[in-house]
Amino acid sequence: MNGDDVAGSPPAAPVPPTSASPLEPWPDTVRWQSVSRDLIWVELLRLATGLLVVAAVLVVGWVVSGSGLFGVALAALLLFGCLRVVTIVRAVRAWGYAEREDDLLVRHGLLVRRLSIVPYSRMQFVDVSAGPLERAFDLATVQLHTAAAASDARVPGLRPAEASRLRDRLTALGRDRAEGL
Numbered sequence: 001m002n003g004d005d006v007a008g009s010p011p012a013a014p015v016p017p018t019s020a021s022p023l024e025p026w027p028d029t030v031r032w033q034s035v036s037r038d039l040i041w042v043e044l045l046r047l048a049t050g051l052l053v054v055a056a057v058l059v060v061g062w063v064v065s066g067s068g069l070f071g072v073a074l075a076a077l078l079l080f081g082c083l084r085v086v087t088i089v090r091a092v093r094a095w096g097y098a099e100r101e102d103d104l105l106v107r108h109g110l111l112v113r114r115l116s117i118v119p120y121s122r123m124q125f126v127d128v129s130a131g132p133l134e135r136a137f138d139l140a141t142v143q144l145h146t147a148a149a150a151s152d153a154r155v156p157g158l159r160p161a162e163a164s165r166l167r168d169r170l171t172a173l174g175r176d177r178a179e180g181l
Contacts, residue, residue: 040089051080094113097166118146120177125145126166141155
């Protein structure tokens with residue numbers, strides 16, 4: 001028994017754990033929806049395409065010149081590729097969105113975590129897009145556009161049905177909220 005305890009007094013109630021530090025931008029009070037893990041493959045293929053082009057240039061330069069600097073650059077490119085694979089996997093897992101009563105929350109980021117809160121009443125239009133790689137993996141991206149260009153948010157890696165549902169819901173909520181202004 002330490003000196004602060006009083007005999008016969010009930011023990012202090014445990015302090016409930018807080019969700020996170022004040023610097024944690026992702027509230028635990030909402031139900032986050034994650035994006036499809038297939039987005040990892042899309043991003044890895046984009047990375048591989050870029051790395052192969054740069055590697056081909058370096059190999060040709062190495063063969064033509066015989067300089068060891070091209071070999072060092074190739075090794076650095078390989079190291080960069082490995083690090084980027086790890087960050088892509090973690091970055092895709094960090095993407096998420098949550099629909100609340102008056103706004104949509106979009107989170108992403110590893111080193112710099114970002115939370116965008118887009119009020120439904122501020123949305124001007126919602127765009128759904130899918131590039132060739134996204135279509136190959138049956139994915140789409142929902143892009144929200146507001147009056148402030150810096151506040152536009154996007155949710156990549158959604159199945160087309162979910163992207164359409166989210167687009168229709170956000171459009172309807174935006175229209176309903178805008179009428180109340």
